Amino acid sequence: MSGTLILYDLASRHNTAWAPNPWKTRIALNFKRIEYKTEWVEYPDLAPKFKAVGIPPNDPGAFADYSSPTVRFPDGTYVMDSVRIAKKLEEIFAEPSLHLNSSASVEADELAHLLTMALLPGVMPSVVNDILQEPSKSWFVEDREKRFGMTLEQLAQMAGGEPGWQKAEPTLQKVKELLNDGKKDDGPFVLGKTPSYSDLIIVAFFECIRRVSKDDYERLMRYDNSFGALHEACKQWTEKDD
Ligand SMILES: N[C@@H](CCC(=O)N[C@@H](CS)C(=O)NCC(=O)O)C(=O)O
Incomplete structure (x- = not known):
């Protein structure tokens, strides 16, 4: 096929x-200038859509x-999970390379995950009110309340705002180090003048925050000049967003 x-x-x-x-994959597709269509899923x-085409579930945990x-993929195969997708994209569409073998790629993925865990609880009410539509809206409220054992407003109150930023602090420091220290040259990217998947992953997180909370995005950009410089350098790959 x-x-x-x-x-x-x-x-x-x-x-x-x-x-x-999903922004991690989208930005990688845009970076590699691969032609693609988006199918929006609530x-x-x-689960029903992916089960129906035979995709096995994610690993336990x-x-x-x-x-x-x-x-x-154009050959009809399905791949779920951003890391697996990035590897297959790199195999089929080799250039420009994502430089997946750089150890920074794994580190950036972990850092983006930690930042998401720290800062997303505070913005969940905005995701529900400003971003989602039905049926996702009701599903998300119910699912997250069950998972966290409290309403999204209670979660935002407890873990969002200052506690969220405090939790994010050591990770933000590591992102800052990744963007400033031990580079070969003075470019805006983790590897200096060469963009790689590490940059795209960090910017996928920036782009999500920019779209769900202007105030948090501005605070993020104030953390260190390297954040804005990286986002600006990767902006060209965030333009196709649909
Ligand atoms: N490690 C996975 C994580 C994927 C993931 O958790 N995606 C979220 C959206 S950001 C999702 O689909 N959640 C489904 C749910 O909450 O049921 C990857 O990088 O692809």
């Missing part, structure tokens, strides 16, 4: 990308059995 590559991304009322993990449709990003 051949055809256009399809990115299954989480639906929003604006029909534009917002969620942190949260409760992820994953946040969800079925998740976005998922990609259907």
